[in-house]
Amino acid sequence: MNVLIIGSGGREHALAWKIKQSPLLGALHAIPGSAAIAGLAQCPPIGQDDFEGIAAYCAEQKIDLVVVGPEVPLSKGIADFLTAKGVKVFGPSQQGAMLEASKQFAKEFMDRNLLPTAAFTALVSPAFAREKVKENKKYPVVIKADGLAAGKGVRICASEAEALEAVSDFMEKRIHGYSGSKVILEEFLTGREASVMALVDGEDFLMLPVSRDHKRLSDHDLGPNTGGMGAIAPLDLPPRDLEIIQNDILRKFVDGIKKENIDFRGVIYVGLMFTPDGPKVLEFNTRFGDPETQALMPVIKTDLLELLAACADGQLKGKTLEVNPGVCVTVVLSAEGYPENPQKGAEITGLGQVPGGVEVFHSGTARSGGKTLTAGGRVLAVTALAPALAQAREKAYAAAGKIQFKGMHYRKDIGL
Ligand code: AMP
Ligand code: GLY
16 A cells, blocks of 8 residues: 655654554655655655645555645645545545534534533624623633634633633634634633544544643643643543543544534544543544654554554444553653744754664654754654553653753653
8 A cells, every 4th residue: 555644743753653564555655744754755845735736646656545644734625635536535524624623613513412521602703702701600711712723722711801801812813813713612621631532434433542642831731831742642541431432422423423424534533621520522633643643653553554544445343453562651852942932953962872662753853964953843752662651751751861952841740
């Protein structure tokens, strides 16, 4: 099977690393890929938004399966476009991707299909939003921009004044552009969070090991929200929670997309909170998590390519998942100034001293003049699998300690 991965980050590097191990693989390609992914795949100079260019490349290289990493091309309809050209795609249709790209669409889908989630009101104009905020008596309350905002569109508001400020920032000042043209007012939930990902072929689902992201920049969950500073997988969950996740969330999700004729052959990522009333959905993403995927790939023993192709073919029924024993820890090394204003171009040294058995997935690096340079906010994802959490942490942190670049930052408490 000739495979094309769309994307360029650490998630796509980890997917390429795993797919490369498949006995079913012919040639591996990535668009746009990265300097690191180029070590595993051919990376032609085509942009990930150039759907025509991608389709032509698929025809030329006889691509059997396209695996889409990021949400933006999905929300622009890359799966629909390529499918119409006869190319097989792992990744949902544009309508399916709306479950991530519009929180209102996602919340109304959950409501119609009875998935457990926080109570909400969709606010479609600033005047209506202010009226609803003034009616709200319970604080904190959560205000979310409807559209994609790279993880920055959620405010936990402690008072009416803060909620009104969020409404004004999102809807009038448009700090996240069009994504704030609508907002969601949502009940505040409490509890620990987890990332539940499942492969979906339109009829069936296969749940992957559960992982946990660490979203805040600094230790003890302090500092600003980021795309994710580290992850662990798998998480052990009580049977009661697992049952709810499988029956009340994933089963109802798949029944919902079927009933509503949403073409969804890809991965659903459920951002989950274990509230005192049981697990509830905080959000959907319609793609693999980053950095959760980096922690997940070493845990999965089954041939991932076989599963992704089965999803695209609607043939997931009867497929099972085997996992490797142990726990995987991913520590993200971020650039100076991340997340507000990441500095690029610092030389990275020590990569050659990382011991065997530790994978370093590249999220944002470039090669220049024989050097590896920082080229993004999240730079590297240092990943180690070991029989137990403490050993995995020790291995990952020992490897991270070998790597240096100016302004390098990482959390010391991933997995604690
Ligand atoms: P989201 O992008 O919707 O996952 O939100 C980002 C983060 O905001 C989540 O990981 C939670 O930590 C927090 N959050 C979102 N919705 C709620 C809620 N209803 N109650 C409490 N915290 C929330
Ligand atoms: N790590 C969070 C995400 O992928 O959205």
